[in-house]
Every structure is written in C-alpha cells, then in structure tokens.
Amino acid sequence: MLAIDRTMRASAIDEAENAADNEAAILAAGLESELDKFSLVPLVLARDPQVQSLMAGDRTQQSDLNQRLQQIAQQTGAAVIYLMNRDGMTLAASNWNLPDSFVGSAYSFRRYFVDAKASGVATEFALGTVSRRPGLYIARRVDAASGPVGVVAIKVEFNPLEASWAKATSGVYVTDADGVILVTSNPAWRFSTTASVAPGTRDAQQDLQQFGMAKLPPFDPGKNRESTLTPALIESLQPVPSLNWNLHLRSDPSTSLAAAKANGRLLFLLLLLLTAAIAALAVFGVRRREARAEALVTERTGRLREQLQQANRLATLGQITAGVGHEIRQPVAAIRILAETGERLGERGAHTEATANFARITALADRIGTITDELRRFSRRGLREPREVPLRQVIDGALLLLRDRMAQLNIDLILPPETNLDLIVRGEHVALEQVLVNLLQNAFDATGQEGTVSVDIIETGKFRKLSVTDNGCGLTADQRASLFQPFVTTKSEGLGLGLVISQDIMRGLDGDLIEEPVAVGTRFTMLIPAV
Structure with missing residues (x-):
C-alpha cells in the first residue's frame, strides 16, 4: 500500500510540474503581449x-x-x-x-x-x-x-493583469535580474527580494527612490500558509527575455495528489479482490488518474488561454495593427471568396479551375504574411532588396484585394493607358502594393458611393509617378499640414498611422509619397525609382 502511494504521488507531482510549466509559459506570453502594446x-x-x-x-x-x-x-x-x-x-x-x-x-x-x-x-x-x-x-x-x-x-501599470493572475493561480510573481519582485498577484510580495543580499551590496538611497524602501525584505512566501502539512507548492520559472525578467508560478498540487492517493488506494483494493485481473485493473486505474489530471490541466490551460487572447485583442488596439487592419481584411475576404468558388467548381468537376483558386489562396496568404513583416520592418528600419517590378502587377494585385469594395460603392475607376501599365520600376512588389491599397482605400473613403477615382502613371526623370486622385471634398489647410504626422486622422476609427507607414515604405525604397494639390478632391503620388 505504501509503495503504491509513493509511486502514484511521484507520478502526480511530475504531471503537476509539467502542467505548471505550461501555465507559466502562457502567463509569460501574456505579459509579453501586454508589453508589446506599448513598445x-x-x-x-x-x-x-x-x-x-x-x-x-x-x-x-x-x-x-x-x-x-x-x-x-x-x-x-x-x-x-x-x-x-x-x-x-x-x-x-x-x-x-x-x-x-x-x-x-x-x-x-x-x-x-x-x-x-x-x-x-x-x-x-x-x-x-x-x-x-x-x-x-x-x-x-x-x-x-x-x-x-x-x-x-x-x-x-499592471493592475488588471495582476488581478487576473490572482483569480487564476495560487501565486505569480515576476522578478528582475537582481531577484526583486516587481509584478505579482500578491501585493504583499512586491519589492521583496528572492536573492540573498549581503550587507552593503545594494544602494539604499537608490532602492528608496525606486522602490520606496531603503532595505528590501527577503521573500518568504510560506509564512502565511495555514498548515505545515499542506503539500509544498510547485514553482515554475519562465523567462521574459525582452526585459531580462523571470516569471515565477507557484502551483498547488493538492488536487492532483488527492486524486493520485484515491486512485492508489482504489488500485490496492482491486488488487486484493481481483488478483486474476491485476493487469487490466492496473491499466484502468492509471487511465482514470490520467484522465482526471488531464481534465484539470485542460481547465486551467483554457482559462489562461482566454486571458492571453484578451491581451492579444488589446494589443490589436495598438498603433501599428490598427493602422493596417483594413489592408489585411481585404486579402482575407478574397481568400474566402476564392475558397467558396473553388468548392463550387469542385462540385461541378472543374478540378483544374478549383486548383487554380487554391494557388491564388496560397498567394494571398503569403501576401498577408508579407504585410505583417512590413510592420516589423517599419519598427526596425530594415529593408528588403529591391528588384524590377512591372507596375501592372502592382495595380492588378491592389485591385484584386479591393474588387468587392469597389463593387459595393459603385466606384468609377479610371486606369492608365496600357503602355503606361507596362512600365518597369525598381522596388519591392508587396511593399508597393501595400502603399497603393492604402491610397485607394483612402480615396474610396473620401468619395463614398458612386465616386470617381483615377490612377495615373507619369514618366518623369529618374522616377515613375503613380498617382491616385479622388473627387471627394478635398483637404483643408490644417489637414494638409499634418498629413504625415503620426496619430493624426480625420477618421472615427484608427490611429492615423497609415500614411506615415506608407511614406516610410516609399522612402525605404529610395522613393517618396507626397500629396499634390488639385482643383477638385485629393491626389497622393508615389515616387518610384525607375529601372
């Protein structure tokens, strides 16, 4: 009986430790997501x-x-x-x-x-x-x-995050490189130190200024425990690399140990009563124990994942994601239409046409990935190697993404002559297409239903000028003065970063994005290096 209890206890502790490691990783990812919003x-x-x-x-x-x-x-x-x-x-x-x-x-x-x-x-x-x-x-x-x-x-400030930790776990805290607790589910732990501090090794004046106390108390998480007979908490460690922090999760294994103990005793009784079926009953007991442990892990993981998803949703309200959300929604809509069309083609036996749709879906998915890479490039100030790009491909790709919206608004779109569409420029295909989609979207917003938008291409010196002109109400002097200023927008939604990102992309390709005055409406022009 004692041998079975010890075996079941050891197995339950191993499983509880694995579950705690998974929870700590999810919590650390949630903290990183919270920080990413502000970076x-x-x-x-x-x-x-x-x-x-x-x-x-x-x-x-x-x-x-x-x-x-x-x-x-x-x-x-x-x-x-x-x-x-x-x-x-x-x-x-x-x-x-x-x-x-x-x-x-x-x-x-x-x-x-x-x-x-x-x-x-x-x-x-x-x-x-x-x-x-x-x-x-x-x-x-x-x-x-x-x-x-x-x-x-x-x-x-991390008050909402700490409150969610307090509801979901037995204890979470984050330490800096010196072992000082900074973010925690238990406010009483904050600014205590998990590392031993030799006298005179810390700057008392700096600690008083930074933490509000000249001498940091040692961390003693066990002093408030109700009973010395309570099983020791499991502590998992997960690094938070961006700030050189460490997240510590303290998990209570009591539930797993109780289940393991009950299963062990049940197994012992079954062994006494049914020795002839010892192998089958042993498997049954192990599976029952594993099922309970798995259910516990699933419940905790689901709760923590929900918190992580909420953090990610908040992160999407950050400046960059809000600035290009409309650029990503259009490829997604196109993917759905192509998938639905491919399904109908497959039902009619037109497998060749259906296969072509799936290839287009793959290309659009790749384009979405490239757009998100473009955001990271904006923050890193990095550039991919430019190449020769036909303007026809850039315009066709942008119109593919915006075809549905054009139809809904009944936009009268005027395209350049065929000879101009065949001009070759030096740039990066998806980056140029991203800027053009942004300008066309803004033009559609300005004109509304049954508006007129024209796309023009002009050869001028070492640049090709690709312009988008709408017949909307135009811009005021104040709006024109702050066009490329971050966080300034005339729209009810968004952070006003679309034009800032687009101009940065063009300058990264040795070109530029400018606004040119016109008698009616608004015109934005992409200056693209010629081959």
Whole structure:
C-alpha cells in the first residue's frame, strides 16, 4: 500500500510540474503581449515633428501635444505619457489636466531618464513619485540634428493583469535580474527580494527612490500558509527575455495528489479482490488518474488561454495593427471568396479551375504574411532588396484585394493607358502594393458611393509617378499640414498611422509619397525609382 502511494504521488507531482510549466509559459506570453502594446509609442513620438518642435523651444505646440498625448494614453491604456527636455523637465504630459500632472516636474534623477539619454532607450520599474503606484517606465531619447534634445517616456501599470493572475493561480510573481519582485498577484510580495543580499551590496538611497524602501525584505512566501502539512507548492520559472525578467508560478498540487492517493488506494483494493485481473485493473486505474489530471490541466490551460487572447485583442488596439487592419481584411475576404468558388467548381468537376483558386489562396496568404513583416520592418528600419517590378502587377494585385469594395460603392475607376501599365520600376512588389491599397482605400473613403477615382502613371526623370486622385471634398489647410504626422486622422476609427507607414515604405525604397494639390478632391503620388 505504501509503495503504491509513493509511486502514484511521484507520478502526480511530475504531471503537476509539467502542467505548471505550461501555465507559466502562457502567463509569460501574456505579459509579453501586454508589453508589446506599448513598445512602438515612444519610438514614433521620438520622431514626431510636433515633439521635435516643442523640444526645439516652440511652446506653441504644448497645448496640442498635451491633448494628443491624452488621446494616445486613452487609446493604448497607458498610465501616463510625457515629454521631458534634456534637463529632465516635463514639457507635455497626458495627465496635463489632472491634479497630479507631470507638467513642470523634473525627473532627471530617474534612472530611466539618465540611461535613455546615454544609450537611446531604457526601462525601469519603480514607484511613481507623485502617484506612488508601481509601474514600468519605457523611455526613448529624442534626437535632433544638434544632438539629444530630450526624452519621451510611457508608464505602464499592471493592475488588471495582476488581478487576473490572482483569480487564476495560487501565486505569480515576476522578478528582475537582481531577484526583486516587481509584478505579482500578491501585493504583499512586491519589492521583496528572492536573492540573498549581503550587507552593503545594494544602494539604499537608490532602492528608496525606486522602490520606496531603503532595505528590501527577503521573500518568504510560506509564512502565511495555514498548515505545515499542506503539500509544498510547485514553482515554475519562465523567462521574459525582452526585459531580462523571470516569471515565477507557484502551483498547488493538492488536487492532483488527492486524486493520485484515491486512485492508489482504489488500485490496492482491486488488487486484493481481483488478483486474476491485476493487469487490466492496473491499466484502468492509471487511465482514470490520467484522465482526471488531464481534465484539470485542460481547465486551467483554457482559462489562461482566454486571458492571453484578451491581451492579444488589446494589443490589436495598438498603433501599428490598427493602422493596417483594413489592408489585411481585404486579402482575407478574397481568400474566402476564392475558397467558396473553388468548392463550387469542385462540385461541378472543374478540378483544374478549383486548383487554380487554391494557388491564388496560397498567394494571398503569403501576401498577408508579407504585410505583417512590413510592420516589423517599419519598427526596425530594415529593408528588403529591391528588384524590377512591372507596375501592372502592382495595380492588378491592389485591385484584386479591393474588387468587392469597389463593387459595393459603385466606384468609377479610371486606369492608365496600357503602355503606361507596362512600365518597369525598381522596388519591392508587396511593399508597393501595400502603399497603393492604402491610397485607394483612402480615396474610396473620401468619395463614398458612386465616386470617381483615377490612377495615373507619369514618366518623369529618374522616377515613375503613380498617382491616385479622388473627387471627394478635398483637404483643408490644417489637414494638409499634418498629413504625415503620426496619430493624426480625420477618421472615427484608427490611429492615423497609415500614411506615415506608407511614406516610410516609399522612402525605404529610395522613393517618396507626397500629396499634390488639385482643383477638385485629393491626389497622393508615389515616387518610384525607375529601372
């Protein structure tokens, strides 16, 4: 009996450890997803023309920037976004109109400010000097032609994430490289240290400034346990590479051990009563135990995956994904139509035509992947090798994606002459098509039902000009002045990054994207290098 209990207990602990490792990996992925939402905001703002003007001393931008930062913070869920000059004085902030506004406060003593000025980018987890709420500060240096002129910072607080952890697990905490607990499901654990600290090895003044206490207490997770007879919790470790953090998950194996103990005793009784069927009953007991353990793992994994999916949905509200969502929906719609058509062709026995549809589906799926790669290229400032591309292919590909929308709006589309369509340019096919789709979508939005949109191609020097013109209401002077400014949009949805990304793509191909004045409507022109 004792031997069976020991065997079943050891097996149950192994399975509980494996389940805990899977849960820790899901939680770490959820945390990474939460952080990814905010990674692009400081990068884009550091290059923002309005931010550059404010840093250069143009205080007329301050009021507009305060309101923009407030809107961006609301859209992303950031606790606060603020801009500091080279001396650490806050010039603009998303909480400009609140009693605890950062505007006018100096943060040159903060480590993230010092490190960002030195290396360009920095992070620091600390208590807020005004709010006294913990959070992660992500900072990026603002550079001008004369050198560094300031720092843009965003503070991320993890209250909703910690609350979801507290409901789903026995205990979760995240430690930094020194073993200090930062994010946790149990607030009483925060800023205690899991590593032994020799006297005099930590900077007490720095700890007081960063964590609100000069001496960090040692982490003692077992002091509040109700009974010493309770099985020891299983601790799983999962790295969070982007910040050099580690996520620790403490799981209670009591349920698995209780099931294992019950199964072991049942197996013992069956062995006594039915010795003739010992092999079959042993298999039955093992399968029953495994089924219960699997059900427990499935329940926990499903709950955690649901939390991860919610984090991913929040991440899609971030600036870049929102900027190209309409560009991805069209290939998906085209894939569905091709699949449905292929199914009907297969039912009629037209297998050759159906196979051709599936090849088009594969090509559209590849195009979706390339578009998402283009977003990563935008953040990395990386370029693929250009090649010779016929403009006909670029235009045909864009119209394939937009065919349904054109039909719904009854758009009168005017295309260039056939001779111009055969012109060859130097670029990257999917990147050029992405920009053209963006411009056509904007033109359709401007014209609405039964509008007229024309696509023109002009040879001019070392460039080919591919223009999209609509007969909509046109642009005001203010709108024209801020066309390529991040987070500025006239649409009710979106973050206003579509034109910014498109212009960056064209410049990465040694071309450009410009707006040209016309008597009626709006015209955007892609300057594409000629072969």
